[in-house]
Amino acid sequence: MSIIAWIILGLVAGVIAKVLLPGRDPGGFIGTTLIGIAGAFIGGWISARWLDHPITKNFYDGATWVAAVGGSLVLLIVYRILFGNSRD
Numbered sequence: 001m002s003i004i005a006w007i008i009l010g011l012v013a014g015v016i017a018k019v020l021l022p023g024r025d026p027g028g029f030i031g032t033t034l035i036g037i038a039g040a041f042i043g044g045w046i047s048a049r050w051l052d053h054p055i056t057k058n059f060y061d062g063a064t065w066v067a068a069v070g071g072s073l074v075l076l077i078v079y080r081i082l083f084g085n086s087r088d
Helices: 001-020 026-049 061-084
Strands: none
Touching: 001 026, 001 061, 026 061
């Protein structure tokens, strides 16, 4: 996949992670987008490295999407643990 496809995948994965784990996070839309993009990269790397499922060039591969959303969820949880709710 191209870098643009990874960014789009990360944006969608970040939005899905935010829907699955709602709350008031610092950073807003930009923070969610960056977490989603980083989560897509990390989820894809973990999938290829340890789960023996190499990332294909197919944008519509379900395992790639699950890995991206999973990586985004993990990063969102870590982000909340480290920074908490700074809007209080």
